[in-house]
Amino acid sequence: MNVPTATILLFVVPLIHHAQLIIFNRTDNDTSNESNDSSREENTKERFVNGSELTFLYWNSLFIYPNSILGNDRPIEIEFGKELSVLDYWIDGFPLKAITHGWLSSDDNCTGVFTIKTAYIDTGGYNVFSVDWSHISKDIIYSTPAILTLSVGIVIAEFFERVVAYTGIYPSDVHLIGHSLGAHVMGSCGSNFKLGKIGRITGEETERLDPARPGFMPIPLQREHLNKDDGEFVDVIHTTGGTLGCMESLGHVDFYPNGGKAPQSGSGILILDSIINSHSRSYELYADSVYYRRSLVATQCDSWSDFKSNKCENNIKIFMGHDAGEYTSARGNFYLKTNGSSPFGII
Ligand SMILES: *[C@@H]1O[C@H](CO)[C@@H](O)[C@H](O)[C@H]1NC(C)=O
Ligand SMILES: *[C@@H]1O[C@H](CO)[C@@H](O)[C@H](O)[C@H]1NC(C)=O
Numbered sequence: 342m343n344v345p346t347a348t349i350l351l352f353v354v355p356l357i358h359h360a361q362l363i364i365f366n367r368t369d370n371d372t373s374n375e376s377n378d379s380s381r382e383e384n385t386k387e388r389f390v391n392g393s394e395l396t397f398l399y400w401n402s403l404f405i406y407p408n409s410i411l412g413n414d415r416p417i418e419i420e421f422g423k424e425l426s427v428l429d430y431w432i433d434g435f436p437l438k439a440i441t442h443g444w445l446s447s448d449d450n451c452t453g454v455f456t457i458k459t460a461y462i463d464t465g466g467y468n469v470f471s472v473d474w475s476h477i478s479k480d481i482i483y484s485t486p487a488i489l490t491l492s493v494g495i496v497i498a499e500f501f502e503r504v505v506a507y508t509g510i511y512p513s514d515v516h517l518i519g520h521s522l523g524a525h526v527m528g529s530c531g532s533n534f535k536l537g538k539i540g541r542i543t544g545e546e547t548e549r550l551d552p553a554r555p556g557f558m559p560i561p562l563q564r565e566h567l568n569k570d571d572g573e574f575v576d577v578i579h580t581t582g583g584t585l586g587c588m589e590s591l592g593h594v595d596f597y598p599n600g601g602k603a604p605q606s607g608s609g610i611l612i613l614d615s616i617i618n619s620h621s622r623s624y625e626l627y628a629d630s631v632y633y634r635r636s637l638v639a640t641q642c643d644s645w646s647d648f649k650s651n652k653c654e655n656n657i658k659i660f661m662g663h664d665a666g667e668y669t670s671a672r673g674n675f676y677l678k679t680n681g682s683s684p685f686g687i688i
C-alpha cells in the first residue's frame with residue numbers, strides 16, 4: 342500500500358465509520374418515505390455505470406518454465422463490448438480467475454489484491470483477469486462506491502457472460518475473487534450472471550453491507566452483501582473482523598486466520614497501522630496459498646477460543662485459500678493460526 346493511501350485510511354476510515362454511527366441509525370421498521378431527504382440523497386449516488394469506466398486486463402502463462410505466452414508483464418486490455426478479442430490469447434482448458442480490488446484502492450496491476458494475480462501467473466495454468474473499477478471505488482465517501490457495488494457487479498457479469506460465451510468455458514470453472522468492497526462487487530457479478538452459476542467466489546476482508554447495522558451503511562441498499570447464493574461455492578477470509586471487516590459468517594465456508602480480528606500476527610504495533618496491515622493480510626495469505634499449496638490448514642470450530650483450547654482438534658480440516666476450492670461441500674467456520682510472515686503456513 343502506498344503512503345498517501347495508507348495515510349488517508351489512517352485518518353478517514355475511523356472518522357467515516359464514526360460519523361455514520363452517529364448520524365445514521367436506521368432500523369428495519371423505518372418505513373417513512375425519505376426519497377426527498379436531502380442528506381440521504383447526497384449519499385445515494387445511484388447511477389448508471391458504463392462498462393467503459395472499468396478496465397479489464399487479461400493475463401496468462403503456461404507454467405513457470407517457460408513462463409511463456411503473456412507472463413506477468415504483458416497484460417492485454419480487453420475492452421468492455423469487445424470481449425471477442427480475448428480469443429487471440431485465451432488458453433483452452435485452463436480455468437478462469439478474475440480478481441478485483443476494494444474501496445479507495447490504488448492497487449495497480451501488480452500490488453494489493455493483484456498479488457494474487459501475480460501468484461497465479463507465476464505458477465501458471467490459468468486464464469486470469471484483473472478488473473479495475475477505481476474510477477468508482479476511489480470516492481472518499483464510502484457509501485457511494487458501496488451503493489454502486491451492485492451496478493459495477495452487473496457490468497462485470499455482462500463482460501464475463503460474453504467471455505464465457507465466446508470461449509466456451511463452463512461457468513463452474515470461473516472463480517471470482519474480491520477484496521473488501523470488491524467482494525460485494527463479485528457477489529453482485531455472481532448473482533447477476535445469467536449463463537449458469539459461477540463456480541466459486543472468494544471474498545476477502547468483507548465488510549457487511551447491512552443497512553440495519555449501525556455504523557456501517559446509512560442507506561438502504563438494493564442488495565446487501567456477498568452471500569451463499571451468489572456462487573456454487575462462496576468462501577470468505579476474515580482478517581479484520583470488528584474493525585474494517587466483519588466477523589459474521591457470510592459464505593458456505595468462512596475462514597478466521599488468527600481469530601479473524603486485527604491485529605494479525607506480525608502486522609504491526611500501532612493499532613491503526615496493524616488494522617490496515619491486517620486488512621491486506623487476507624490477500625497476502627491467499628497469494629501465499631497459491632505458491633505454497635496445501636499449507637494453510639484450517640479446522641472447523643465454533644469459536645476462536647474453542648479452537649485455541651484445542652476443543653476442535655478432531656473436527657474436519659480443510660485448506661484455506663486456493664486449495665479451499667477442493668472442499669466445495671464443506672460448510673461452517675474454520676480457524677487457523679499463521680506465521681507472522683510468508684510462508685504463513687504452520688506445519
Ligand atoms: C442506534 O441504535 C442502537 C440499537 O438499535 C442503539 O443501541 C444506539 O444507541 C442508537 N444510537 C444512536 C446514536 O441513536
Ligand atoms: C418492527 O416491526 C415488527 C412487526 O411490525 C414488530 O414486531 C417489532 O417489534 C418492531 N421493532 C421495533 C424495534 O419497533
Ligand SMILES: *[C@@H]1O[C@H](CO)[C@@H](O)[C@H](O)[C@H]1NC(C)=O
Nearest residue numbers: 371372373374375376377378
Ligand atoms: C416515495 O415518494 C416518491 C415521490 O416523492 C414516490 O414516487 C414513491 O412511490 C414513494 N415511495 C413510497 C414507498 O411511498
Ligand SMILES: *[C@@H]1O[C@H](CO)[C@@H](O)[C@H](O)[C@H]1NC(C)=O
Nearest residue numbers: 372373374375376377378379
Ligand atoms: C416528499 O415529497 C413529496 C412530494 O414530492 C411530499 O408529498 C412528501 O410529503 C415529502 N416527504 C417528506 C418526508 O418531506
Ligand SMILES: *[C@@H]1O[C@H](CO)[C@@H](O)[C@H](O)[C@H]1NC(C)=O
Nearest residue numbers: 389390391392393394421422
Ligand atoms: C459508454 O461510454 C463510452 C465511452 O465514453 C461511450 O462511447 C458509450 O456511448 C457509453 N455507453 C452508454 C450506454 O452510455
Ligand SMILES: *[C@@H]1O[C@H](CO)[C@@H](O)[C@H](O)[C@H]1NC(C)=O
Nearest residue numbers: 398415416417418449450451
Ligand atoms: C497496468 O496495466 C496498464 C494497461 O496495460 C498499463 O498501462 C500500466 O502501466 C500497468 N501498470 C503497471 C504498474 O504495470
Ligand SMILES: *[C@@H]1O[C@H](CO)[C@@H](O)[C@H](O)[C@H]1NC(C)=O
Nearest residue numbers: 680681682683684686687688
Ligand atoms: C515462521 O517462518 C520462519 C521463517 O520461515 C520460520 O523460521 C519459523 O519457524 C516459522 N514459525 C512457525 C511457527 O512456523
